[in-house]
Amino acid sequence: MQNNELANRVIELRNRKGFSQEFLAEESGVSLRTIQRVENGETQPREDTLQRIAKGLGVTSEELIDWKLEKNxxxxxxxxxxxxxxxxxxxxxxxxxxxxxxxxxxxxxxxxxxxxxxxxxxxxxxxxxxxxxxxxxxxxxxxxxxxxxxxxxxxxxxxxxxxxxxxxxxxxxxxxxxxxxxxxxxxxxxxxxxxxxxx
Known part of the structure; x- marks a missing residue:
């Protein structure tokens, strides 16, 4: 999955839930800088980081990365x-x-x-x-x-x-x-x- 696609998905879910970046960082147990880097498309997070962010957003890691995948x-x-x-x-x-x-x-x-x-x-x-x-x-x-x-x-x-x-x-x-x-x-x-x- 491209970093920009993941960034868009995280931003979309965070905004939909009305979370600030600081609140998401606190909920997911990752640093604010990590959230910012993911949302800016600067990094592809490790699996454990992805799972933490997904948990903070109230979704599974699969739901977080599957949103733009091909339906086949x-x-x-x-x-x-x-x-x-x-x-x-x-x-x-x-x-x-x-x-x-x-x-x-x-x-x-x-x-x-x-x-x-x-x-x-x-x-x-x-x-x-x-x-x-x-x-x-x-x-x-x-x-x-x-x-x-x-x-x-x-x-x-x-x-x-x-x-x-x-x-x-x-x-x-x-x-x-x-x-x-x-x-x-x-x-x-x-x-x-x-x-x-x-x-």
Whole structure:
């Protein structure tokens, strides 16, 4: 983002709230000189400074920098659909959207929030898939180790394992497709099953 664009945004928000530069400096916990330099377009503030100024203005840092970013729901839908690469290999569902996010970070409106939601979901899904595989192997290993003799009925039925794996893949597929349709309809993604690793 250009310094002048950020400067205009800070001035606009500060004036809208009726804040003086001194009051904004006090609210955000940065020096008056820093506020003046940002508003004059003399500097590109560090991430922590940007977050403090945004907090002082009562907005998020994304709202502060996203105001003039390109709106491109088609790219967001494509980014979301790229998570379908998990069908080829689970970790690709994380890596492909991550690369797409990094390549357009801070260029497209709402890309940071959308990308974090997608990645949080895919990371959570990969962990669940990994734990399912480890759990199945561990239970069978334990049963073999504690049994005096091995019979086929001693091992957990692999059909159960494959049913769980198929369910996990189908669940991921449905959720990704559902959110692709939401993005094409200009709505935000809705990944309700995820651990917020990226905030």
């Amino acid at each position: 729901n088609s790219y967001l839908a494509l980014l979301n659909s790229s998570a379908l690469s998990f069908l080829f290999f689970p970790v690709l569902g994380i890596l492909v959207p991550l690369v797409m996010w990094i390549s357009k970070k801070n260029e497209i409106h709402n890309i940071n929030k959308t990308s974090k939601e997608i990645l949080n979901f895919e990371i959570t899904w990969c962990i669940l898939l990994f734990l399912t595989c480890i759990g199945f192997i561990s239970i069978n290993f334990y049963r073999v180790q504690t049994a005096s003799y091995i019979t086929p009925s001693l091992l957990l039925n692999p059909i159960i394992f494959w049913l769980i794996i198929c369910f996990l893949y189908l669940f991921n597929l449905v959720i990704v497709l559902y959110n692709s349709f939401r993005l094409k309809a200009e709505k935000n993604v809705l990944y309700f099953f995820r651990i917020p690793f990226l905030r």
